[in-house]
Amino acid sequence: MKKYLLAGLLTWLPLAITIWVLLWIQGLLDGMFKGLLRVAQAVLPVGATETLQGLGQWPGLGVLVMVALLFITGVFVTNLFGQWWLKQWDALMSRIPIVRSIYSSVKQVSDTLFSSNGNAFREAVLVQYPHAGSWTIAFVTGRPGGEVAGKLPGEHVSLYVPTTPNPTSGFFLMMPRSAIHALDMSVDEALKYIISMGVVVPPPPAPPAGHLALPEGADPNRLG
Structure with a gap:
């Protein structure tokens, strides 16, 4: 019985963890979307807030909106005009006490880890x-x-x-x-x-071009 329970656990565990991670990401993006809705409700007229409240009840809409917002932001900051505005924003954040220490530290780490030009975690x-x-x-x-x-x-x-x-x-x-x-x-x-704590072993590197791979356990001195 223990054998079958373990086999069933190993079958469902990867799927369960995958679903849990996806739900966590969805909850994070939905939370950010609802935060934006609350900010919008605070600055927009009263009539528009009812429509925004209705949008916040649609499941999954926050994920789509946040992904689209990230994409649009990426397109904007990768051109010269957007880079200029990004520099102005960084300069503004660097002048705010307490906020500047947190913002600058997080920005330096994120730029180092996720920048396509960086070398962090490349080897x-x-x-x-x-x-x-x-x-x-x-x-x-x-x-x-x-x-x-x-x-x-x-x-x-x-x-x-x-x-x-x-x-x-x-x-x-x-x-x-x-x-x-x-x-x-x-x-x-x-x-x-x-x-995996050493359980999932990466495959050995491919042999260089022109090199004859030997069968496992074969003695290269006996070949030929």
Whole structure:
């Protein structure tokens, strides 16, 4: 009975988690949409608020509206006119006490992690952590800078070591470039490996062009 219960759990668990994540995203976007509706109701005439209240009752409408709003915003800020307005907005936020410290910190982190021109989380590496002889997977987030870089001898890299099975928490390390080993696996494959606690093993890298792959267990000295 335990065997069958475990098999059923493994069958439904991925689907249940997927639905839970999608519902969480929908709830987040719907909450943002309802927040925008409350702001609009505060500034629009009384007659228009009744229509807005009706829109807030439609399930899934908030997701569509927020996705469209994000898309339109992205189109706007990627042209020269939109970039100018974005700079003015950043300058305004940087002048507000308390808000500027939070806004600037979040903006720097988000620009570093999600910018297409950035190098954060573009490479998975193998490092010895938390002690020599114990290995784990880490992600390169950049290079140390400022005062820290001046006090480190030689070339160092900044690393993020995620925890298992929740990769959103982890540790920040600065290690010599010579102490890390680059991996051929992609960042997505490395994340799956970490989240699964080593159960989902990434496939081995493809052999280079012109190289003859040997069967498993074959002795290359005996071929030919």
